[in-house]
Amino acid sequence: MPPSGIASTARPPPQPEHNLIHQLDQPAAMTAQQDPPATAPAISLVMPTITWGQPFACCLQAALSGLGPSDELLVVFDGPPSALPPWLEASAATVLHTGQRSGPAAARNLAATEARSEVLLFVDADVELHPDAVERVRQHFGADPSLQALFGSYDDRPAAAGVVSRFRNLLHHHTHTSQPGPACTFWAGCGAVRRERFLALGGFDDQAYRQPCIEDIEFGLRLHDDGGKILLDPTIQGTHHKRWTLSLMVRTDIQQRAIPWSLLLLSRRNIPPILNLSISARISAGLSLVTIFSLFGILIPNLWHFSLVIAGSAITGLLLLNRALIGLLLDRGGAPMAFAGTGLLTLYLAYSSLTFAGVYLFTAGKWVGKLRI
Numbered sequence: 001m002p003p004s005g006i007a008s009t010a011r012p013p014p015q016p017e018h019n020l021i022h023q024l025d026q027p028a029a030m031t032a033q034q035d036p037p038a039t040a041p042a043i044s045l046v047m048p049t050i051t052w053g054q055p056f057a058c059c060l061q062a063a064l065s066g067l068g069p070s071d072e073l074l075v076v077f078d079g080p081p082s083a084l085p086p087w088l089e090a091s092a093a094t095v096l097h098t099g100q101r102s103g104p105a106a107a108r109n110l111a112a113t114e115a116r117s118e119v120l121l122f123v124d125a126d127v128e129l130h131p132d133a134v135e136r137v138r139q140h141f142g143a144d145p146s147l148q149a150l151f152g153s154y155d156d157r158p159a160a161a162g163v164v165s166r167f168r169n170l171l172h173h174h175t176h177t178s179q180p181g182p183a184c185t186f187w188a189g190c191g192a193v194r195r196e197r198f199l200a201l202g203g204f205d206d207q208a209y210r211q212p213c214i215e216d217i218e219f220g221l222r223l224h225d226d227g228g229k230i231l232l233d234p235t236i237q238g239t240h241h242k243r244w245t246l247s248l249m250v251r252t253d254i255q256q257r258a259i260p261w262s263l264l265l266l267s268r269r270n271i272p273p274i275l276n277l278s279i280s281a282r283i284s285a286g287l288s289l290v291t292i293f294s295l296f297g298i299l300i301p302n303l304w305h306f307s308l309v310i311a312g313s314a315i316t317g318l319l320l321l322n323r324a325l326i327g328l329l330l331d332r333g334g335a336p337m338a339f340a341g342t343g344l345l346t347l348y349l350a351y352s353s354l355t356f357a358g359v360y361l362f363t364a365g366k367w368v369g370k371l372r373i
Helices: 056-065 104-114 133-143 163-177 195-200 215-225 246-268 279-297 301-321 323-372
Strands: 020-023 043-049 072-077 093-097 119-123 127-129 147-154 181-183 190-194 229-240
Touching: 043 056, 043 104, 043 133, 056 072, 056 127, 072 104, 093 104, 104 119, 104 195, 119 133, 119 195, 133 147, 133 190, 133 229, 147 163, 147 215, 163 229, 163 246, 163 323, 190 195, 190 229, 215 229, 215 246, 246 323, 279 301, 279 323, 301 323
Parallel strands: 043 072, 043 119, 072 093, 147 229
Antiparallel strands: 020 093, 119 190, 127 229, 147 190, 181 229
């Protein structure tokens, strides 16, 4: 198991008090639900957070409303213990704390050791689950004993307004809903895994990923390498409440996704072409770079005609390859959203590709330097 920054062991009876803040009674709303079939596993829903405010409050309530009487909800506060708001004390949640800011990977690992149920369902604190999400997860695991993990998708009705927020959430929705079925990766925003297999593989690597990053993707690849069956079911959905700005999008994508993604790719060199690494996504990334460099070429007097043709051709190819996404943007926000989304998609693909190139050159340089030594 990857070494953890938090000293914790699997739950022995009675529960360890050093990690448990408060165990709360089950509400009447949960006990009133029907017991699941005997073959359907109980679920431990895990929700890490760094705040008690919104949107966590409404997302917690949505999670609670979908649980059955045999299920449990584990909230992990990533940081020192803090006073619980009255509405949380009145809920059915078990609240844990990491003791210090350790990142969502460590928070989820802590909850996994404390959980009682067969299946762990990880849900981000800004994801409001659809009412049928938990039961869909339960049905999958109950119907297929060989299934080790599954994950869902954001819905196509993001809560946050603004062009960038809507683009980011709809891009994620489109990526997941367009490629359902067997997967070799994992997503902890709304993803479930059998607890025994999760612990056997060491959980998320909380030493390599101490901030929100690609710890779930890396775990999914390890699980797939170990022969674990993973399913992407985009009908398991939640509403995303995150508000994106352009600067936040660029900074997050480069620092917490593109750089670690690139390092992971270069360390493995054999990741299948799925999700945002599909063949069309890779071609789109190349076309985005051609588009941007060609637009700069328009500023050169003797090259502007040629550059304009190249840019137009690249944009056309980009639109054709991503016509389903552009159609979704058009449907949800009209022509202005589709136009702005095309620009944001081009920018997103370009800086992600340039980041990969930079990481590749940096690691290649280090490798060459070692050869010289």
